[in-house]
Amino acid sequence: MTQVRWWGTGTVALALLVLCSVPPLLDRALGSGGRRLAPGTVVSIGTAQNGVRPVTVTVLRAGWVLSEADTSLTSNAKLLSDDVVFNLSVVVPLSSLDARKLWDGLGRIVAAGGRARLATAPVPVITAHGMTGLTGRIIGRDRAGVAAVFATDTLGATVTAAGPPPAFREAAAEVEAMARTVTVTAP
Incomplete structure (x- = not known):
């Protein structure tokens, strides 16, 4: 009769366990590679003209992180706070733009993701700088959030912020206040 040796299989299983469990633990311990933002930080996006980017949002409290991997300052910024994701995007239209057209287009994009609509x-929303836009809820089975759009004749901005319903409920007032800090300076 032959003797069965399991040490090789055990070593492979242990190596797989380490490879699958250590990276997520390190990621949590070291952070996600994002940059922590201090309260009052202004995040600017869009194509810079004379050193100034045309769309901004102001971070209102500590705890937000700029996801550097998911941000392209020429087009969008992704901010994270726990399970809530705040996206700010620049819209450069091919024809005339208004908030209603922008809302309808954003609705198609959100619905295309399949998780929410x-x-x-x-409803109308007015920013702290007097810009008028539209805002409304993002709804889904496992997502809750808010969206806002702002448009000038030549440039627009969209905000979407969402997360699991309990996390979003905690952050809702802050997210809505941040959305009201958006500025769009048309070129």
Whole structure:
């Protein structure tokens, strides 16, 4: 009769366990590679003209992280706070632009993701700088959030912020306040 030796299989299993469990633990311990933002930090996106980017948002409290891997300052910024994701994007239209057209287009983009959709009746919102836009809820089975759009004749900005319903409920007032800090300076 032959003797069965399991040490080779055990070593492979142990190596797989280490390879699968250590990287997520290191990621949590070392951070996700994002950059922590201090309260009052202004995040600017869009194509810079004379050293200034045309779309901005202001971070209102500590705890937000700029996801450097998911941000392209010429087009979008992704901010994270726990399980809530705040996206700010620049919209450069091919023809005239208004907030309603922008809302309808954003609705198609959100729905295409398959996890959520925009509520059908947006309401007007006014930023701290006097810009008028539209805002409404993002709804889904496992997502809750808010969206806002702002448009000038030649440039627009969209905000989407969402997360699991309990996490979003905690952050909702802050997220809505951040959305009201958006500025769009048309070229």
